[in-house]
Structure formats: structure tokens, C-alpha cells
Ligand SMILES: NC(=O)C1=CN([C@@H]2O[C@H](COP(=O)(O)OP(=O)(O)OC[C@H]3O[C@@H](n4cnc5c(N)ncnc54)[C@H](OP(=O)(O)O)[C@@H]3O)[C@@H](O)[C@H]2O)C=CC1
């Protein structure tokens with residue numbers, strides 16, 4: 001199954017902000033026929049995202065028209081700027097409305113199974129079953145385990161695992177021949193201090209992907225393991241993130257959402273299905289090749305196997321000595337401060 005942006009019905013969870021919104025923007029700007037459906041819990045955020053995406057695209061077209069001295073198009077575009085009415089998909093949405101638009105939103109809490117099943121019923125009813133599904137919803141609250149509240153622990157499981165789990169389940173049942181793209185994290189290869197609310201769920205996604213690839217022979221299942229990138233969620237996580245977490249993840253310098261999205265699209269188009277977004281991510285994946293990875297799903301996989309084997313023997317023990325020492329020192333400094 002080739003990955004192309006054009007001529008698709010693409011469903012993007014977490015499409016109201018960050019990387020999900022960036023993907024929606026890319027499809028909207030770079031295709032003519034593709035239909036895009038963004039999903040998240042907050043209807044307000046979704047409506048704002050749709051308006052933003054259409055405005056940005058319109059402004060860009062206007063700039064192009066201005067450069068070409070095409071006054072008629074400029075006037076036309078100025079009119080559309082004032083009356084953007086974001087389109088919701090529900091059981092009442094008319095087929096003609098769907099035919100006339102390309103970007104839609106559906107509010108849904110994806111960590112509730114019945115809501116996800118309802119969402120797919122609606123999509124079936126309006127004849128908008130997706131050909132590509134991007135499971136971008138997720139996020140972390142980095143803190144020490146003991147400092148997390150019960151609510152934060154639960155929302156980690158809901159946001160990062162249940163959303164993707166329930167979505168994948170509906171995909172398996174309703175559209176078993178589609179392209180499913182799950183978003184894990186580099187922390188799936190190296191879970192470390194500060195990410196207890198998050199990394200275990202991203203590890204679970206990696207396991208789920210392995211199993212779904214066995215069980216769904218007609219689907220294409222991709223798994224993205226991003227390093228840090230700047231998003232609304234990232235800004236928030238920086239506030240509660242312990243220093244030691246920032247120190248350890250230093251080598252994963254945050255890139256922009258746009259760069260991150262473009263890289264992922266490029267790798268998907270190249271046919272890869274285990275995707276990282278920076279060098280350190282690719283390197284950490286090579287340390288974690290293991291079962292289910294010995295194939296050509298990731299860039300230079302044979303090379304990863306060799307590098308991984310050597311590094312696991314030589315570099316990892318040294319690095320882990322240093323890392324353990326860093327953490328020990330940090331703990332003792334903390335207890336002095338108290
Ligand atoms: N930013 C980073 O550095 C990294 C991020 N990642 C992963 O990449 C993905 C995108 O990250 P990023 O752009 O930073 O995310 P953000 O935190 O900026 O956005 C998260 C999105 O998920 C939606 N969402 C959260 N919970 C639910 C739910 N229960 N049901 C439906 N929608 C939900 C939010 O909308 P709403 O609040 O309206 O529900 C929002 O649109 C995530 O899976 C993240 O874990 C991986 C590695 C690094």
C-alpha cells in the first residue's frame with residue numbers, strides 16, 4: 001500500500017493542535033481532493049483549528065495571487081476569509097455539505113469505547129470511512145512517579161493508550177484494509193526518569209503494532225517514534241519536567257511541528273513503517289531491534305542491527321554507568337535541598 005497525500009479520506013486524532021493539526025494543514029494545503037477529518041475532545045479547539053487551517057491556506061493563496069497580480073482571485077479570497085464556518089460531521093450532516101468541503105471536525109473522547117464505536121457508525125452512515133487513520137492524540141505530564149496524582153496517572157493511560165487502542169480496534173473491525181499510523185515515542189526504546197505517566201503506554205503501543213501486523217494482513221500499519229518537537233503539549237510538559245529528565249533527553253533537540261510532520265511524510269512515502277524523526281531516535285531504535293524488527297521497515301535496518309549489536313556490547317554499559325551516576329547525584333542533591 002503506497003502512502004500518498006492525494007485522493008484520501010484521512011482521519012486525524014489529536015488534530016486540534018500540535019502535530020495532528022500540522023498534518024491536517026499539510027493535507028489541506030498540498031492536495032485538491034483529499035478529505036480530512038480532525039478529532040479531539042474539545043469542540044472549541046477543533047473549530048478554531050479548522051478556521052486557522054483554512055485561513056492559513058487562504059492567506060498563502062492570496063499571497064501567490066498578489067505576486068501574479070491576479071486581482072480577481074485576491075478579491076474572491078478576501079470574501080472567503082470572513083465567512084469560514086467549520087463543518088461538523090454527525091448523523092445530520094448532508095451528503096451535499098460533505099461533497100462541498102474538504103476539512104471536517106468531530107468532537108469525541110477517544111478513551112471511551114462507546115464513543116469511538118459511535119464515531120465509526122456515523123462515518124459509515126455518511127459514507128466517509130477513512131483510507132488513512134493517524135492516531136496522533138497523546139501527551140505527557142513529566143514528573144517523578146510519587147508526585148503524580150491519581151488523576152494524572154489515569155489520564156496518561158487514557159490519552160496515550162486507550163485512545164489508540166479503541167481507534168485501532170474499530171479500524172480492525174470496520175476498515176481492515178486501511179493505512180493505520182500510530183504515534184509512539186522515542187521513550188518506547190528508552191523509558192527513563194520522569195516519564196512514568198507516559199513511556200509505559202508508548203511501549204505498549206509498540207507491542208500492539210507488532211501484534212496488529214500479524215493479525216491484519218490487509219492493513220498497512222506504521223509506527224512513528226518521534227523525538228522532541230515543539231507543540232502546545234510540549235510547552236506544557238516543559239513546565240513540570242524535572243531537570244534530570246531535561247538533562248537526559250538533551251540529545252533530542254526539539255524540532256518544529258512542521259519539520260517533524262514533513263520528515264514523517266517523507267519516510268512514509270519512501271515506504272518505511274518504523275519511523276524516527278532525529279538521529280538519536282534512529283540510534284536508540286537500533287539498540288532495540290529485537291523480534292518483529294528484522295525486516296526492511298526502518299531505514300538501513302541491517303546497519304541498525306550491526307550498530308545495535310556492537311553498541312549494546314560496548315557503548316550502552318558505559319552510558320548506563322554514567323546515566324545511573326547522574327541520577328544518583330541528582331537524587332542526593334534533591335535530598336540536600338529538602
Ligand atoms: N511533542 C513531543 O515532543 C512528542 C510527542 N509525541 C507524541 O506525538 C503525538 C502528538 O504530540 P503533540 O502534538 O505534542 O500533542 P499535543 O499535546 O499538542 O496535542 C494532543 C492532542 O490530543 C488530543 N487528545 C488528548 N486526549 C484525547 C482524547 N481522550 N480523545 C481525543 N483527543 C484527545 C488533544 O485535544 P483535546 O484536548 O481537545 O482532546 C490534542 O489535540 C502524541 O501522541 C505525543 O505523545 C511523541 C514524542 C515527542
Ligand SMILES: CCCCCCCCCCCCCCCC(=O)[C@@H](N)CO
Pocket residue numbers: 139140185186187190226227228229234237248249250251252280311315316319
Ligand atoms: C549509548 C546510548 C546513548 C543514549 C543517549 C540517550 C538520549 C535519550 C534521548 C531521549 C529522547 C526522548 C524524547 C522524548 C520525547 C517525548 O516523547 C516527550 N516529549 C513527551 O511528549
